[in-house]
Amino acid sequence: MRRPIQPRRSPVMTPDAPRKPFNARGSFVSRCPECRLPKLNCLCPYRVAAESRVRFWLLTHPIEHYKPTNTGRLISHILPETEVFTWYRTEPDPRLLALLDDDRFAPFVVFPDDQADYAERVVGPEAVDAALAGSRTPVFILLDGTWRQARRIFRRSEYLASLPVLPLKTSRLTRYRLRKAASSEHLCTAEVAAELLRISGDAEASAILDDYFEVFNENYASSRRDRPVEAPSGAMRRLLERR
Numbered sequence: 001m002r003r004p005i006q007p008r009r010s011p012v013m014t015p016d017a018p019r020k021p022f023n024a025r026g027s028f029v030s031r032c033p034e035c036r037l038p039k040l041n042c043l044c045p046y047r048v049a050a051e052s053r054v055r056f057w058l059l060t061h062p063i064e065h066y067k068p069t070n071t072g073r074l075i076s077h078i079l080p081e082t083e084v085f086t087w088y089r090t091e092p093d094p095r096l097l098a099l100l101d102d103d104r105f106a107p108f109v110v111f112p113d114d115q116a117d118y119a120e121r122v123v124g125p126e127a128v129d130a131a132l133a134g135s136r137t138p139v140f141i142l143l144d145g146t147w148r149q150a151r152r153i154f155r156r157s158e159y160l161a162s163l164p165v166l167p168l169k170t171s172r173l174t175r176y177r178l179r180k181a182a183s184s185e186h187l188c189t190a191e192v193a194a195e196l197l198r199i200s201g202d203a204e205a206s207a208i209l210d211d212y213f214e215v216f217n218e219n220y221a222s223s224r225r226d227r228p229v230e231a232p233s234g235a236m237r238r239l240l241e242r243r
Contacts, residue, residue, distance in 0.1 A: 029223075035077070036068045040228055041219035043077075046212060046239040050078050050205040054128070054138045056193055057083045057096070057107070059153055059160075061145030069178040071190035072144040074216055078209045087145075089156045097159060099139075106131035107139040108166040110192060111154050123164045125199055140166070140196050144189050170195050177217050190216075208242065211235035 035043035056075050064070045065086065076082035085093045100107060106128075113122045131138045141160070143150035154160065168187070172195060176188040187195065190213040197206035214235040222229045232240075 031068065036073075037216070037219055038223040040226070041223045043212075043216055043219055046215045046236060047077050048208050048212070048239050048242045049080055050202075050208045052079055052197060052200075052202045052205040053132060054140060054197070054200050054202065055079070055081055055083070055105070056196075057085065057099070057139055057141050058144045058189070059085050059087045059096075059141060059157070061087055061149040061153065063149075064145050069220065070144070071176065071188045071213060071216065072142065074190045074213055075142075075193045075209065078212055079205065084144075087143075087153050087157070092157070092159050100159065100163075104137060105139045106134075106136040107141055107163055109141045109143070109154065109160050109163045110168060110196065111143065111150070111165050113165065113167040118165055121163070121165045123166055125166075127164060127166070128200055138200065140193070142189055142192060147186060168192055168195055168199075170199075175214070175217065178220055208239070211238050215239065 029038050031037060032039050032042045032044060035047070037043045056079060058072045058075065060070075060072055064072065072084070076084060083096075083099070085096045099105060108123065108128070113119065128138045141163070143153045145153065170187075172187065172191070174187050174191060176191065190209060194206050194209045194213065197203075197209060212235075215233065218233055218235075219229055229236075
């Protein structure tokens with residue numbers, strides 16, 4: 001009698017598991033270990049710390065950690081209290097789970113309200129104001145990845161299923177030039193954070209992050225052409241004045 005063939009199981013990936021190095025175009029460029037931009041146009045001279053009444057927790061797709069064009073890390077450069085967690089569907093970060101249970105924080109999953117099956121969880125900016133009035137710190141959970149990856153994170157993370165969903169309502173169009181967006185209305189992670197800061201009343205932090213993102217855009221684009229930025233931009237000058 002032939003033995004039944006057992007299905008192969010995919011290995012469970014944990015945060016400490018070894019991973020294959022990410023090799024892509026530009027992977028051999030000499031980069032700054034801090035900002036990950038090519039040393040030709042390092043971003044570090046323009047790094048300015050800001051303060052905010054809100055916080056950001058990034059739930060980042062594993063692949064995004066390897067991409068130098070990822071903008072999620074720009075948020076942590078400007079707002080030091082930002083937390084970054086790697087998303088694993090079956091192995092959620094215990095530290096994230098503990099923070100979600102911490103009554104000091106009022107977490108919101110930032111995600112579009114375009115599906116009816118979670119409509120009862122959708123809240124508006126007034127919920128953020130209520131958290132501040134109740135002496136709780138609003139936390140924006142950003143799903144850091146492509147739109148397809150973000151939807152997968154949202155749908156397949158049971159520990160997010162009970163949290164309120166905050167859609168970002170803005171007329172702003174993306175200025176991100178390093179990846180091709182499906183729509184000009186699809187903002188990158190740093191742009192979303194800057195808008196959330198502005199809506200929450202943290203205008204100065206929003207302006208700093210917005211300028212930092214603009215410098216990131218300019219410096220990276222120049223590096224792709226293998227030349228330094230020719231002249232300081234307005235965003236560069238404003239950041240240097242804040243240092």
